[in-house]
Amino acid sequence: MSGWDAPAESEEVRLEAEAQLTEQWRKMLGDRTPADLPRSEMRALFALADRIPWQYRLALWPAWLHVENQDAAQLDEGQLPATELCRRQIEKDVPRTRPGELKEHQKNSLGRVLRAFSHLCPKVGYCQGLNFIVAVQLLVGLTEKQVLGGLRSLTDTFCEGYYEESMRGLLRDIAVMDALLLLLLPKVHARFAEVDLPLLWIATEPLLTLFSRELKTIESVCRLWDFFLIEGVCAPFAVFLAYVELAQERNLLTGAAEDTLGAFRLLLGDPSAIAGNILRRAGLFLAPRPFGGGLNEQLLRRLRQEAEQTCPGA
Numbered sequence: 001m002s003g004w005d006a007p008a009e010s011e012e013v014r015l016e017a018e019a020q021l022t023e024q025w026r027k028m029l030g031d032r033t034p035a036d037l038p039r040s041e042m043r044a045l046f047a048l049a050d051r052i053p054w055q056y057r058l059a060l061w062p063a064w065l066h067v068e069n070q071d072a073a074q075l076d077e078g079q080l081p082a083t084e085l086c087r088r089q090i091e092k093d094v095p096r097t098r099p100g101e102l103k104e105h106q107k108n109s110l111g112r113v114l115r116a117f118s119h120l121c122p123k124v125g126y127c128q129g130l131n132f133i134v135a136v137q138l139l140v141g142l143t144e145k146q147v148l149g150g151l152r153s154l155t156d157t158f159c160e161g162y163y164e165e166s167m168r169g170l171l172r173d174i175a176v177m178d179a180l181l182l183l184l185l186p187k188v189h190a191r192f193a194e195v196d197l198p199l200l201w202i203a204t205e206p207l208l209t210l211f212s213r214e215l216k217t218i219e220s221v222c223r224l225w226d227f228f229l230i231e232g233v234c235a236p237f238a239v240f241l242a243y244v245e246l247a248q249e250r251n252l253l254t255g256a257a258e259d260t261l262g263a264f265r266l267l268l269g270d271p272s273a274i275a276g277n278i279l280r281r282a283g284l285f286l287a288p289r290p291f292g293g294g295l296n297e298q299l300l301r302r303l304r305q306e307a308e309q310t311c312p313g314a
Contacts, residue, residue: 067149082115127163129208175307214269242281
């Protein structure tokens with residue numbers, strides 16, 4: 001499948017593909033705005049190329065993150081009283097967040113947004129992983145105030161409890177992922193057990209960063225987040241399942257635990273997986289199945305409740 005992030009394509013070909021996709025969206029939308037579409041119609045538009053054209057993404061993301069009315073003013077540095085501990089860690093992490101992609105003014109914005117978030121959410125303060133979620137929004141072109149609001153919206157929706165000191169939400173959802181593997185990909189679940197590979201090792205970073213640390217192109221991350229924002233809270237689980245299914249098909253789960261971990265991380269960083277069919281694989285896990293089944297919000301709620309009852313700290 002051709003796509004903006006397909007590595008073999010020239011810039012001219014990619015721009016032409018973007019123009020063609022934008023025109024397809026324009027014709028299908030007519031007089032409607034994309035934010036008004038029901039999820040079923042948005043899925044149909046997304047399926048044209050497994051991504052949202054940039055023109056529409058810049059309108060849809062702020063609407064979906066509930067930050068479309070935020071102004072473009074820079075955050076006031078005098079109103080960002082982060083603790084000294086948070087401030088020091090943020091200063092360390094800013095230079096190593098998507099190096100080579102963030103311009104100097106974006107790095108400054110990254111620091112301001114993270115300090116503001118640590119002040120507004122003292123229960124969390126600052127946790128590594130948040131920096132990558134902020135960086136994606138800055139690279140997309142959102143304003144600092146939009147990014148701050150977007151960070152709160154994304155973490156509330158997809159990462160509830162992940163960044164607390166106990167990491168209870170993260171531990172809960174890793175237990176949920178284990179249950180989903182057993183239910184939907186039992187051979188992969190058995191393989192992880194056979195090589196003694198804790199799911200904590202391979203699932204923590206993708207969940208904490210919404211898959212934004214390893215992926216090498218910002219467009220690849222945006223395509224994933226398009227999918228997340230359209231499909232909702234179950235989408236990151238479906239994407240993880242799609243990745244491990246692909247890893248199994250490519251025989252990447254056959255070595256020792258450390259080798260399997262390294263191979264899986266390389267797969268997470270490979271933009272060709274996104275330009276290929278990883279999102280369609282993920283969509284199949286979300287699709288209703290005969291006689292019930294499939295990954296949906298009802299199943300996710302049940303598995304989370306079970307994990308909170310059985311897992312200490314979750």
